[in-house]
Amino acid sequence: MKIPWIFHQEYDIPLPKNHRFSSSKFGDLYTLLIDSELAKDADVFIPTPAKDSKLVRVHTREYINKIKHGNLSVEEEKVLGLPWSKTLSRRSYLAVNGTYLTSELALSNGIACHLAGGTHHAHSSYGSGFCVFNDLAYAAKNIISEGKCKKILIIDCDVHQGDGTANICKNDNNIFTCSIHASNNFPTVKVKSDFDIALDDNISESNYLKKVQSALNICSKEIKPDLVLYDAGVDIHKNDKLGRLNISSKYILKRDLEVLKFFRKKDVPIATVIGGGYSNDNLELAERHSLIFYAANQVFNHKKMNT
Numbered sequence: 001m002k003i004p005w006i007f008h009q010e011y012d013i014p015l016p017k018n019h020r021f022s023s024s025k026f027g028d029l030y031t032l033l034i035d036s037e038l039a040k041d042a043d044v045f046i047p048t049p050a051k052d053s054k055l056v057r058v059h060t061r062e063y064i065n066k067i068k069h070g071n072l073s074v075e076e077e078k079v080l081g082l083p084w085s086k087t088l089s090r091r092s093y094l095a096v097n098g099t100y101l102t103s104e105l106a107l108s109n110g111i112a113c114h115l116a117g118g119t120h121h122a123h124s125s126y127g128s129g130f131c132v133f134n135d136l137a138y139a140a141k142n143i144i145s146e147g148k149c150k151k152i153l154i155i156d157c158d159v160h161q162g163d164g165t166a167n168i169c170k171n172d173n174n175i176f177t178c179s180i181h182a183s184n185n186f187p188t189v190k191v192k193s194d195f196d197i198a199l200d201d202n203i204s205e206s207n208y209l210k211k212v213q214s215a216l217n218i219c220s221k222e223i224k225p226d227l228v229l230y231d232a233g234v235d236i237h238k239n240d241k242l243g244r245l246n247i248s249s250k251y252i253l254k255r256d257l258e259v260l261k262f263f264r265k266k267d268v269p270i271a272t273v274i275g276g277g278y279s280n281d282n283l284e285l286a287e288r289h290s291l292i293f294y295a296a297n298q299v300f301n302h303k304k305m306n307t
């Protein structure tokens with residue numbers, strides 16, 4: 001089967017040199033994937049910008065306008081961690097709708113993979129930790145509001161806790177949020193998800209996988225989802241600049257395979273987003289983010305990654 005890949009050429013953002021966020025990571029990932037053996041099994045889809053009428057299901061009108069017109073205060077920009085630009089505003093509108101499109105395509109195909117997304121620190125009235133709009137909450141709330149499915153499970157395996165998603169979705173009984181993260185990492189103040197697993201910095205790779213497996217079992221007892229949004233963050237990697245864990249690429253791939261196989265067996269569609277990942281080496285970072293695409297091809301097309 002062809003696996004839908006969702007990407008827009010305008011995802012990358014201009015940033016000062018040596019900024020902790022890699023400004024070209026989305027384009028780098030696309031270039032790597034489109035030249036890889038995976039491309040023949042994929043179809044690329046391009047999102048349109050989100051509409052304000054859909055963003056208001058997640059964000060305050062005031063905050064949306066600040067992003068649209070560039071009216072963030074110095075303090076707000078500092079919390080966001082990215083300088084406002086027209087490009088940043090446009091890519092934020094595109095990327096949230098990218099995750100929405102990924103969710104729609106997952107519902108019709110069983111799987112769809114976004115080459116962006118996982119902006120889980122964005123709260124309803126402010127951006128934080130490089131996250132402008134919350135794509136996971138945006139996709140989940142809009143898909144449900146439009147009657148495209150009833151119950152959504154968000155599994156967030158980024159090394160940082162999904163505080164924004166937890167906060168925005170906390171009163172929504174149809175969205176179950178799960179975050180598996182390093183307890184000592186950003187954000188300092190965590191927001192309670194429906195289910196959280198806080199990990200010690202020195203957790204072993206095999207114990208990490210066990211924690212993920214137990215989270216899958218517990219969550220699927222709590223909610224019978226019609227759709228899973230999976231944040232396959234790679235900042236758990238041992239060489240990640242901002243992560244605190246000690247997990248290799250081999251185990252990130254194992255984790256991704258575990259999550260995809262678990263829901264594939266239950267016939268639950270899965271939309272994946274790349275989540276966090278930080279490195280000065282753009283190629284290494286793109287390779288880490290490509291693991292979820294290899295995992296999808298293995299689970300849905302039975303093609304193993306050539307290592």
Ligand SMILES: [Zn+2]
Nearest residue numbers: 158160235276
């Ligand atoms: Zn992260």
